[in-house]
Amino acid sequence: MRKPENTIGTSVPEMRSALRTHRFGWFEIVMLVVFVAVYYLLPGYLPLATQVAIMIIFAISLDLALGYGGIETLGHAVFYGIGGYAAGLYALHVWQEPISGLLVAAIAAGIFGIVSGVVVLRAKGLTLVMLTLACATMVHEFANSMRAVTGGDDGLSGYRIDPVFGLFRFDLFGRTAYIYSVCILVVVFLIARVVANSNFGLTARGIRSNAQRMQLLGVPVLNRLVLLYAISGALAGIAGALSAQVTKLVGLNTLAFTLSGNVLIVLILGGIGRLYGAVIGSIVFVVLSDRAAAIDPFNWLFILGGLIVLTVWLAPDGIAGRFSALTQQLRGRERKS
Amino acid sequence: MSFALEIRNLKKAFGGLEVTRDVSLTVAAGARHALIGPNGAGKSTLVNLITGVLKPSGGEILLGGSGIGNLSQAERVKRGLARTFQINSLFPTMTVAENVALAMVAHDGADARVLDNISRDPALAARIGEHLLRLNLADTADRLVSNLSYGQQRIVEVALALALRPNVLLLDEPAAGLAAKDVEMLLDLLKGLPDTVSVLIIEHDMDLVFRFAQTITVLVDGRVLLTGTPEEVRKDQRVRDVYLGRRHG
Amino acid sequence: MPSLSTLLSLFIDGASYGMILFLIASGLTVTLGIMRIVNLSHCGFAMIGGYAALALVSMGLPLLAALPIAVLFTMAVGFLLEQTIYRVVYRTHEFGQILMTLGLTYLMVATINLLFGSLMQNIPVPEALNGVWLAGGLTISKYRIFLVAVSAGVAVLLWATFEWTMFGAKLRAAIDNPRMARASGIDVGRLLSVAFAAGCGLAALGGVLGAQMLPLEPFYALKYLVLVLMVVTVGGLGSLKGSLVAALALGLIDTFGRYFVPEFGGFVIYVTVFAFLLVRPRGLFQNA
Structure with missing residues (x-):
């Protein structure tokens, strides 16, 4: 196997592939084309497509925490909900400008990520799962009990959102909402990509792979996990805020266990730890659940449940994982020939 | 002269059981130093003391002249003491x-x-x-x-x-479980290490030790039996007794 | 300060609520203790039991006759699933187990929804247990007393099985150290199957008896799942005693919390659980 005179794998581009960082490729181009095409070809589906974009952002945020850092959480909706309520309350009481609303939501969710992360991330495995779940349920119940502020069961509504940049009014057909959400999605994707490709992203993957050894390399693991959790939380907060701004409603369901479960399912469907798994998973999940609900609103849980069981069983790396395994096989064949 | 790694009168007892008894050892800068001894001689404990897994009951550990006995494992790594693990x-x-x-x-x-x-x-x-x-x-x-x-x-x-980029590299049984040709590969690699790294190797494979080390310390029952060149160690009757005469389990 | 009689009836409410939680959680803690399987479908078995009893009662059977049939039916369903789908679940990693059993729960929800509709349903309480006892200004629901009595009986039975039977000894060994148990000739796989089915039966019992407090609806399996998981985690994985104490404590804290600080509703209990898990991440009684 050893070829001393051969220096395969040591040039900078070779090293790039050995370090497995995310590179732009045809996937991103196809996605951009699809997003543009949807705008022109399927104007009736813009609200649904907006939901897809928001779900992608949410799933990307989870991918950073779970796929990169290995933070196993059953309570990621807590950030989505906090972001949503922050954006809603901000629009209701402070300012109706949307971009600053997103920032406020990101900061609120990020801070919650730091505070809850410091206490929760000390745990591992099942305890961590339970703590994230307890934490999210706690915030859910808190929002439920603060009716005066959050509207409780009825949700938070009655606020309006100013035009984006003072120019683009949110219209009835959801055109502005769609373009706005897709633009934010692109920004979030780029942010997540920077994080994933950075030294810090590598560190996160190292922690997921062998946290104990990372500690022995002198890396303060808890500290790094908290930072990752905060970044992930802030991005999830942006997703929640987008939803709040676009639908003009924040309900308790944004904090619910079901949403935490759904985003996990999205990521498992798409494949974790590779960013674009979040994209594929969200499209499949949102479109499928919409179609299934339209055909038979009461029974679509059959499809969803079956899908989850089958995915974990047959394709534990998700659709994206199947796909990259396939391309790797092809590449291997190329190299040999 | 300052040593890369110096151990002075190190002691460790678990309850009443003394496992490391007054061990002193110096690894010179750029040295290729091996630590050998029969099973139960206290080699693993010594490694754990040096790397900070265990806290000594007494004595000093100096890295490049400054004491590291109270530092955590990670801090010792930062100071230039790297190690390999027996289990990957x-x-x-x-x-x-x-x-x-x-x-x-x-x-x-x-x-x-x-x-x-x-x-x-x-x-x-x-x-x-x-x-x-x-x-x-x-x-x-x-x-x-x-x-x-x-x-x-x-x-x-x-x-x-x-x-x-350690100053001192501690190799904890690097050849354990390796096939003969892999041991050769490992030896090649170790021999090619730069002089800026001082190596302390703990190893059972005597062939590897005698071909690699310049200095060998023999540890028996938690004490240093002797430290010398491979030639001196090979000739020493007490070492022969330990390894050949009365076999330690 | 509320009157003593109010406190007492709050106590009975909280205790009966806690005992229902214990019944549902007891099976989960045992399977979790042995296999470390995070079975998010467990609450679904309580739901299946509840609906099975509902179907039988609406066919004209008295509740007390429907109860054992519903329990046995749920055990059969649990056993069947354990022999099939759960074989796959066991083989995946911890997080995959969480997802698969979540998917299975969705399937249960959808099935119940298909068969019984999405409305909340109530199992009518038998005549003899309906109504209240009045004793010196004290109003006590007969049904609640019945609940506490039955669940206490079951808890004692469980405890006796665990402590005094060969089966219980094997279970304890398997929870303590599955590998050692296997090495010493215990068929841990079969033990788990039996414990799993028994756990489903207990959950079904809780689902039927507790339908007054935890009303039946298709989302039952998800709605009360968090609560049941918390009982198990706070109690310590594999510890029946822990689950009992935790369930009673949660039931009481929740009931008293809702009475004294109604504006915070269910918030009190989750803050308590969260704080507790921070201090004792392994729960009340876990030696490992």
Whole structure:
């Protein structure tokens, strides 16, 4: 196997592939084309497509925490909900400008990520799962009990959102909402990509792979996990805020266990730890659940449940994982020939 | 003269059981020093004391002249003491290049940088490339560690420790479980290490030890029996007794 | 300060609520203790039991006759699933187990929804247990007393099985150290199957008896799942005693919390659980 005179794998581009960082490729181009095409070809589906974009952002945020850092959480909706309520309350009481609303939501969710992360991330495995779940349920119940502020069961509504940049009014057909959400999605994707490709992203993957050894390399693991959790939380907060701004409603369901479960399912469907798994998973999940609900609103849980069981069983790396395994096989064949 | 690693009157007792009894040992700068002894001689305990897994009951450990006895394992690594583990402790789900990169980035204190793109850093890429080339790992750079052979994983273990640019490298039974040809590969690699690294190797494979070490310390029953050149150790009657005469389990 | 009689009836409410939680959680803690399987479908078995009893009662059977049939039916369903789908679940990693059993729960929800509709349903309480006892200004629901009595009986039975039977000894060994148990000739796989089915039966018992407090609806399996998981985690994995104490404590804290600080509703209990898990991440009684 050893070829001393051969220096395969040591040039900078070779090293790039050995370090497995995310590179732009045809996937991103196809996605951009699809997003543009949807705008022109399927104007009736813009609200649904907006939901897809928001779900992608949410799933990307989870991918950073779970796929990169290995933070196993059953309570990621807590950030989505906090972001949503922050954006809603901000629009209701402070300012109706949307971009600053997103920032406020990101900061609120990020801070919650730091505070809850410091206490929760000390745990591992099942305890961590339970703590994230307890934490999210706690915030859910808190929002439920603060009716005066959050509207409780009825949700938070009655606020309006100013035009984006003072120019683009949110219209009835959801055109502005769609373009706005897709633009934010692109920004979030780029942010997540920077994080994933950075030294810090590598560190996160190292922690997921062998946290104990990372500690022995002198890396303060808890500290790094908290930072990752905060970044992930802030991005999830942006997703929640987008939803709040676009639908003009924040309900308790944004904090619910079901949403935490759904985003996990999205990521498992798409494949974790590779960013674009979040994209594929969200499209499949949102479109499928919409179609299934339209055909038979009461029974679509059959499809969803079956899908989850089958995915974990047959394709534990998700659709994206199947796909990259396939391309790797092809590449291997190329190299040999 | 200052030593790379110096151990003075080190003691460790578990309850009433003394496992390390007044051990003193010096590893000179650039030395190739081996620590041998029959099973139960206290080698593992000594490694654990030096690396900070265990706290000594008495005595001093000096790294480059300053005491490290109260530092944590991670702090000792930062001060330039790297080690390999008997049981592989690598990042199995990551590639060989990523394993090395993790150690380098951590050593540089750059592991929390969110904005530096690892794959856009030609200096880092070059460092990793050189490192892998030197350790004959270049053509495994993009392979997952979990897919490597056991022998290759042992080499990556050494590569990971060396990526921390240590002054002192502590090799904890690096040849354990290796096939003969892999031992040769390991020996080649160890002989090629730069003089800036002082090596303390704990090893059962006597052939490897005598071919590699310049100085050998023999540990028996938690005490230093003698320290000398391979020639002196080979000739010493007490060593022969320990290894041949009265076999220690 | 509320009157003593109010406190007492709050106590009975909280205790009966806690005992229902214990019944549902007891099976989960045992399977979790042995296999470390995070079975998010467990609450679904309580739901299946509840609906099975509902179907039988609406066919004209008295509740007390329907109860054992519903329990046996749920055990059969649990056993069947354990022999099939759960074989796959066991083989995946911890997080995959969480997802698969979540998917299975969705399937249960959808099935119940298909068969019984999405409305909340109530199992009528038998005449003899309906109504209240009045004793010196004290109003006590007969049904609640019945609940506490039955669940206490079951808890004692469980405890006796665990402590005094060969089966219980094997279970304890398997929870303590599955590998050692296997090495010493215990068929841990079969033990788990039996414990799993028994756990489903207990959950079904809780689902039927507790339908007054935890009304039946298709989302039952998800709605009360969090609560049941918390009982198990706070109690300590594999500890029946822990689950009992935790369930009673949660039931009481929740009931008293809702009475004294109604504006915070269910918030009190989750803050308590969260704080507790921070201090004792392994729960009340876990030696490992």
